[in-house]
Amino acid sequence: MGVKERREREKSETRDKILDAARELFVTEGYEGVSMRRVAEKIEYSPTAIYVYFADKNELFHELCRQDFARLQEVMQSTEMPADPIDRLRQIGRSYIQFGARFPNHYVFMFMTPHPAQEPDEEDREIMGNPEKDAYAMLKWAVQEAIDAGCFRDEVQDAELVSQTLWASAHGVISLNIAKCKDPWVEWRPLEDRAEMMLDITLRGLLLPGKGGK
């Protein structure tokens, strides 16, 4: 019964070929810049062959997106986490911004493109809320740790709200950089400086007065 196995392996191989080709094109050209025909051309298949593996263009890139979320999670997990809760949050922010700087087109697709709300499927549900697989859950966990350690002011005790705000701050730095860094309207300071300042002032703004860190 090795035939069925081989067939499945072959199928998943061509599926991966499609994904790889699509990723390479998408990363350099962006979502709208890539056509199904060009993806097909790259792997020397007919355009419609892709539809055997993916329902439509959106699903193809949703799959890419899912892989990229996993990659983001890898980046986050692989960076060493400091013991101090505040330093840890700083490190999470840094890693996040680095991810966006390294994979801008993925980042655009993941966080800057308004998508029609897609119902989470089984695979998604498995990831959701698990700090080891879900970067947002990891952030929330780190925030809760900081709250429990008594680092933050009395008004700042809602881990969900704090997480969303910290996420937004890092997102603001990297997304504005991606969308506007070439705009001559603004004399842009280096990305690292902006990132460090953002992490510095947001965390400082959360801290209990007197605990003025670093």
Add this chain to the structure above:
Amino acid sequence: MGVKERREREKSETRDKILDAARELFVTEGYEGVSMRRVAEKIEYSPTAIYVYFADKNELFHELCRQDFARLQEVMQSTEMPADPIDRLRQIGRSYIQFGARFPNHYVFMFMTPHPAQEPDEEDREIMGNPEKDAYAMLKWAVQEAIDAGCFRDEVQDAELVSQTLWASAHGVISLNIAKCKDPWVEWRPLEDRAEMMLDITLRGLLLPGKGGK
């Protein structure tokens, strides 16, 4: 010589009709969702008529974009500015986020879509850096005022860097809201709460310790 005048007036009227139709469609459907043919249909012209007035789709929406920047500036100018430098910065942030919440599709086009860097033309150059016409220049001015008033810490004296960071923080709140507010992955807190928390912690993080206001 009233003929030439009338002709010009007529031309600018149809130009406005095109812009109005395009805006209405664009606001509800987004940039990619609108086709030149549908814009033309809406004003009962042939699709190619638009090309008499605008070189291509991009230029049409660039013009819309310019009008939206002016509208943003109006919103900013019309809100009463508190005398206290910190309250003023808070008010600027609030107005900015409100603008994004009210005109999400414009905001997407203005600040969330990576554009090929367009050389500023004459009209642009007139606006650039003028605090009365340029919202970013206005922010920078308000930041400089706060620095001059001695509100901020010693490490925080670069008005350009501070402006870019504050911009990024407000941008983070509103852009993440636009792109991800329907994502079931996250238990979103109300937008106003996130906005207020962001403004609170960033400004607090900039302040001199002890000056911890409000």
Add this chain to the structure above:
DNA sequence: GCAGTAAATTAACACTGTTAACTAACCATC
């Protein structure tokens, strides 16, 4: 060798932005 299955193909549809060639209306001049 034959039936069945599933991958992959060709042909086509209804779109898209955009260009070239043309029409029709208007104006200034002879």
Add this chain to the structure above:
DNA sequence: GATGGTTAGTTAACAGTGTTAATTTACTGC
């Protein structure tokens, strides 16, 4: 008043898009 020039607006067409239906091809199990 006829003539030529300017220009807003038209039609027809091109090359490209995502996607579907019908068809071919290749291979397996019997």
